Amino acid sequence: MDLTAAVLVLDSAVRLATPLLLACLAGLYSERSGIFDIGLEGKMLAGAFAAGAVAYWTGSAWLGLLAAIGAAIALALVHGFASITQRGNQIVSGVAINFLAAGLTALLGQAWFSQGGRTPQLSGDARFSSLTLPGAEALRDVPVLGPIYYELISGHNLIVYIAFLMVPLTWWVLFQTRFGLRLRAVGENPAAVDTAGISVPFLRYRAVLICGVLTGVAGAYLAIAQSAGFIVNMTAGKGFIALAALIFAKWRPWPAMGACLLFGFLDAVAIRLQGAYVPFIGEVPVQFMQALPYVLTVVLLAGFIGRAVPPKAGGVPYVKER
């Protein structure tokens, strides 16, 4: 593979990794606070739907983004209520949210737009379009640097940059701020936080809210940045892959980015390898290539990262009084 081809694969990996990264960081906040969340998928889907619908009605991508965040936050609050206030089973709550989002988006989409749950096609300002970074055109033909800057770094839509900027920001929040310190503490030992005079529920609700915001942005990316409208079940399992990435990254921001890029990369490579000839084997069946990212995930999970130790208090409701 020559440089340009490699750059293009990476470019594709970046695009594919973006929603994963947003969802993964969302999960990171929630799970670091001790609230497990397999409902990332559902929240993204709800966000995507809200973004598609509102962007269509208002013609504004920004309002669409806001609506996406709102919808995802609403579901996040349901999850928070179930797992923080009611001390319910967090996995079950997440499963319910996934179903709820899948059903409601399709139902409302059909009721409102009568296009089989789809929102109408968007164009112009109703979408986030690609940005060309300054100097990209000028540098375009410079060898090596040119393609990297023009193809890989420039030319993405705003949300892609937001997603990747969220990584250092998350690192900074987690390790340099008061909120981050408390967030990490509450996921490990909520009683320690409680006795330090900090409200455990309030802290966890904030984490869950941030999770809502980020999944909302991820949903908006799918519906109004990467595509031009919502389509039933358009998350297609990305929430689960993001979760896998989170476990992969052992709940740390920079490795999370690495993991998401890896998944994006595997996906991008799998696309390009469809129909490729492999020496001695011949043409590999398409289905094998399609399964490749999942197979590699399992292999990596089993072989390289060992036992990922989740935040100690994760998944367990904080109960003071029996």
Add this chain to the structure above:
Amino acid sequence: MSPDKDDSEKDGREPSRPLEKSRPGAAPAIRLSGIDKSFGTVRANRDIALTVEEGTIHGIVGENGAGKSTLMSILYGFYQADRGDIFVRGRKVEIASSDDAIAAGIGMVHQHFMLVDNFSVLENVILGAEGGILLKAGVARARAELQRLEREYELQVDPDAIIGELPVGLQQRVEILKALFRGADTLILDEPTGVLTPSEADHLFRILRQLKSQGKTVILITHKLREIMAITDNVSVMRRGEIVRTLPTAETGPEELAELMVGRRVLLRVEKGEAAPGAPLLSVERLTVVDGKGVRRVDDVSFEVRAGEIVGIAGVSGNGQSELLEAIAGIRPATSGSIWLEGGKDLARQADPARRRLDGLAHVPEDRHRMGLVMAFEENENSVLGYHLGPEYAAGPILKLDAMREDARRKIERYDIRPPDCRLKTANFSGGNQQKIVLAREMERDPSVLLVGQPTRGVDIGAIEFIHRQLVAMRDAGKAILLVSVELDEIRALSDRILVMFAGRIVGEAGPEADEGELGLMMAGIADEEAAA
């Protein structure tokens, strides 16, 4: 609203003898009145009145489950009382969370430490008192402040060490530092010495006296009446959720306190005759256990336990006793060394608890909740745990439920387990009765070797007597018993020989009549010879 007026109304409960005060006339540091607290159906505190004078060390004693921790947790805002008022220096305060308590100048070192294991000392200390949205400035200030506190109170600890890697004694220091860092005037310590060696405990008491001399108030919960006598100015006794008496320490003694605690005279000595040791039933040779993190938990340990003797292992918790028991029981693989049961083959390498049971080894684990019982099981299911593969409980793959229940009923009767219902969920038995379920299971099989960890932890005095009698009876029946306990008194009362463990090694051996100070030094890792020198 005047506190003095309030006092007189309640004087039925107030001490008959005037309490020690450091500054006569000043309002008490803490005054509680009418505190009530229930957990579901358990009434942990009932109508409690308590006065703690400023600048004193106030002891609180009482049986397990008497409600001591609950009361202090209410004062610290961890729990909220159902009823009652809290006064700090004469002013009524609402304590709705620990935040309020901290603001009122109250600090607490909990029985179970409230630390984040994977945080550094510094991070733990500043948690909740970061002094700003960003950590950087706060961390720098905290570092300086910690240095000051260290100098002032001899509380040395590396601010960048990770909590999980520190020994418990140092973890406790961090807890104290946490409280002082937040400017506590009143410091509550809940059973602080349970995890300390005698010399560490002495160090702690020096610190407490130092605090007192600076005008701070200390509330100390402990089970050790000796400590009460040694350091406190006043003492309150709790029983079944009530404060039965508060009085100046100088005017009372251990016997009176013990009687107040239990409501009857207690005989703290265990009745037992001379041991008649026979052949060794359990031999451990050069046993080493390295844990997952590469730490040597048990380091080259050798000893044997003979028929008809109780060997006690003394030591501060966390010095490898748990790992030693687990390795012998086959729960944890040994890294090297050998274990023999009654001349059989070396078992060290195969970690297989089921096999060991068949070979006549029984094990009462230290932590019944975590290891000894499945709380959601019915009583009869727990009473065969570990023995469920035996032919008496199963026909082929199918369990014989009737046999299991019949068997459980027998044990319930013999061990007076209450309520006598083998179909009841185990979680619904009280701590002492849960412990009896475990003991009945492990002892009734007539094993030749019995490993016992913390047999009376969280168990009331009556049950302690019963359990101790059972252990002695087994010894007299010619069994080999290996007893691990952090209660030095228990070890000394039951054991025929005492081994002292420190940092994974056996650092000394002594007879039951050994001097406590001597044992204490060994537990602190200062070897026999050095101590003698």
Add this chain to the structure above:
Amino acid sequence: MSAPVAKLPAWVEVGLIPLLNVTVAFLVSGLVVLFIGENPLQAVKILVWGALGFGEGIGFTLFYTTNFIFTGLAVAVAFHAGLFNIGGEGQAYLGGLGTALAAMALDRYVPWYVTLPFAICGAALFGAAWALIPAYLQARRGSHIVITTIMFNFIAASLMVWLLVDHLSPPGSMQPETRTFAAGGALPKLGGLFEMFGADMGAAPANISIVVALAACLFVWVFIWRTRLGYEIRATGLNPTAAVYAGISTVKITIIAMLVSGALAGLMALNPVMGDQQRLQIDFVQGAGFVGIAVALMGRAHPVGIVLAAFLFGMLYQGGAELAFDMPAISRDMIVVIQALVILFAGALEHMFRPGIARAFALMSSPQRARMLDGGEAG
């Protein structure tokens, strides 16, 4: 999990509270219907009538129930071992392969009752095999079973498309599916049984695999509560540390529980593949594996509860289809919404009403209240 201190009578715990939770779920669903602009009462009427009002409806309800019993049992068995098997979907898909291979090998030569045992073995074997790797990885390498089973769902889909398109579909067929089985590969329908009660099952596909499902319930009940292995599974699920102390190998238990779970999920394939379509089609599981999670949760991982919950979901599926038929504004997604709300209220929010109910009971049984009542009567 928050253990309630106040003890409530058993009928409240397993009867009243779940019922209340489901009722609330339906009330909220009613609000959704209202929001869409339809009449919820009318919707409920159509739904219940559609599910139970006539022979064919009942036949369909039972058909779906059968699927959900299998997948619900699968999730439940893993639950008891403390494992969350989200891979029922893929395991059932593979189970279909096992079923179809058995059926295609035998259907031309022997009657269905000879084929059935082989198909059962095939379905169970293939389903179990698909659960084996995630189980092994969880037990030995600590790879999160939730993630690996999800991945295996995707991998199963790829594998099956490849097999169906390139290997199993008869030459010249335009469809990615196996040939239609001959009579020896078709399970008899329950029509005869219905006629005994004077009902006409019409073309509903309910078939004797429901008997296999009920037998599986019995098996799971005996297995979990009456065998040594079941005892070990429960001990491991409830307290892994105590299990190790008791000499139970958690590795072994994890693998066995997942194998049984996968086998049960695989058996689900009997119903659609041999009972209904008589061929193996792409994507035939259609979410039953996920519904099994809800069924197991609602049924509290107990076979009796699972049968009831599976029946409820069966009703939802069949009644929901009639609903979509008669109220075009309510699309098929309504059922997914109801399902979600049932899981939410009966699962994640299961304790929401307990404090209130406990208080009500305490009030009713407290002596003061009794005295008050006595006094009231006296005066």
Add this chain to the structure above:
Amino acid sequence: AQDEVNPAVVYDLGGKFDKSFNEAAHVGAERFKEETGIDYRDFELQNDSQREQALRRFAQRGFNPVIGIGFSQAQAIEKVAEEYPETKFAIIDSVVEKPNVRSIVFKEHEGSYLVGMMAAMATKTGKIGFVGGMDIPLIRKFECGYVEGAKAVNPDIEVYANMTGTTGAAWNDPVKGGELAKSQFDRGADVVYHAAGGTGIGVLQAAADAGKLGIGVDSNQNMLHPGSVLTSMVKRVDNAVYDAFMDVKNGVSMEDWGGVENLGLAEEGVGWALDDNNKDLVTDDMKAKVDEASQKITSGDIEVHDYMSDDSCPAM
């Protein structure tokens, strides 16, 4: 006799708004309703087990004709048609040999051949792309015709083909579709044809975003991105449904109803769409060449290979 028209449609799993062939059926039914004022009923399947149930329900309630959309309905129709010999049934995309069933199949390979030619003529790079939903024979039929058409124009042309997925989501994953298209553009393709249902929306979007050309399928998708959709391979399911309804309305006899309709270019069952949206993209030369090929296919001078006739594609 059953001459009263009371039509019903049973859509396949994709649902009636799949922007693809179910939707085309819906469009035909709507046109009938508009023109005649006669209402119709329809039903969207949720799973395989409901096919028979739905068809029978309609027949039972006296609907006539009853049309099943999609090849997966064949078995169910065969069964129900036997139970209701008086009711007129129709099936799209499959053949059921019953006197009261009209089987309507399309020669998608012929339409695909024409758009393949157009792609080959429109490309500036000599590289074109194809995005399918799932790797199943029906989709290979589209692909094969497309490649054959393209190679007829330029034997050296390079065709990139990608399939979206292996689960039901494959027909509804525009994000993946867009990414597949982009990967083909990255490799130099500048025209891409899709046969992927909802996924195709993402393919066309990606083409529009990248300033390349897309080719729609089933329905006329030219208006989705005017100026960026080269053309659409239309499959006149709408006509087939409309005609079927009309026939019954006009009192067609059962003999005239039954039988197989194999709709290719000659029957105007398939074709390519030319309208205001793409007229600037289609040069006169292209139009002439395609029309000529169209002629030849109709006359039998060109025989486009049907993948499903022998499970192979000589052009690839």
